[in-house]
Amino acid sequence: MKILGICGSPRKGGNTEFSLHTCLNALKEKGFETEAILLAEKDVKYCNHCGDCLDKKSCPIKDDAMGIFEKMIGADGIVVASPVYYAGVTAQLKALFDRSIMIRGKLKGKVGGAIAVGQSRNGGQEFTCEQIVLWMMAHEMRVVPLRFGGTVVSSLKELDAAKKDEIGLKTCVRLAEKIAEYLTGK
Template sequence: MKIIGICGSPREKSNTEFFVQLTLDELKKKGFDTEFITLRNKKVQECSGCYYCANNNECKIKDDFDDIFREMLQADGIILGSPVYHSSITPKLKALLDRAGFLGRWVANDMKEKKQAYDWKGTAFSGKVVSPITVARRAGQNFTFAQLLLWATVNDCIVVGSNYWNVGVAGKGGNVDAHEDTEGIGIMKHLAENMAHVIKQLNK
């Protein structure tokens, strides 16, 4: 069983990276194969809305997206981590999720004529366990958290939470100080417990 953590922060050794990696470390202790994927050094262009994927089962844009998409398909669980940028996820994570969601839908479904109704057969991510993690200095987590929840639910995923929203409070004055958020650390550790439990139950 494999769980990947995708970090949308452009900063090296960021607060978001700390929380995503901490959760992965806890899951590794529970016997999971884990992988941390940072978008910081990846090239992921935004979706062009060309619908090439609807007929070809692949994205027309050739960059680092294909490798990350493949990892997402192979994973049992996906952690999506982002810092809060003006109450939103980062542009590169948004680009990745737009393309992954679009391609993932057409991999599992056929395009219909305008007057035909869709009877969706799920998506490439159906049944995968997904959990968001967002980090902000003070506020904005809820909108950002909701963006990631909306992506997971429209893609037929199983969402796992913790004993509070999976949010970290860190970065005042640009500091990398997530390790001081003891409440956030506890939330992520409990998230790992819940994620481990759900994935193990699904794989019985």
């Protein structure tokens, strides 16, 4: 079974990416195939509400979004991670969410989990996870019933601050365990 991880941070090699890899590595240890997509390395433009996706079932915007959507469709589970930006997901991740109308109905039944990384404990991670979960629910995914998801404390200036948050990283591992449980029934 395959799990796709999507890191919504515009910063490569930072705390959100580390937190996502903590979850994916725990899934890999359980025998899952994993892949991470870093939006920091992708070009995903904003939806301009042209309506082509509704009428023609295609999107005229040429960027990396369609390739990401194909990987989502091919995965059994999806983990989405975002740093907290004013109590929500990043603009890059929101752009991907908005454009995902293209694959409406194609993520139904897939297992999903959320990770949010903020400046302090209860620093908006719950709202950010909620935004990710609402996107998953709109796609009729099966969201693992963790209280909020993986919630990690980091720092704007320290790219490796998440490594020090043992409690937060345990929530990422626990998220992996619940995803595995949902997918295998064990």
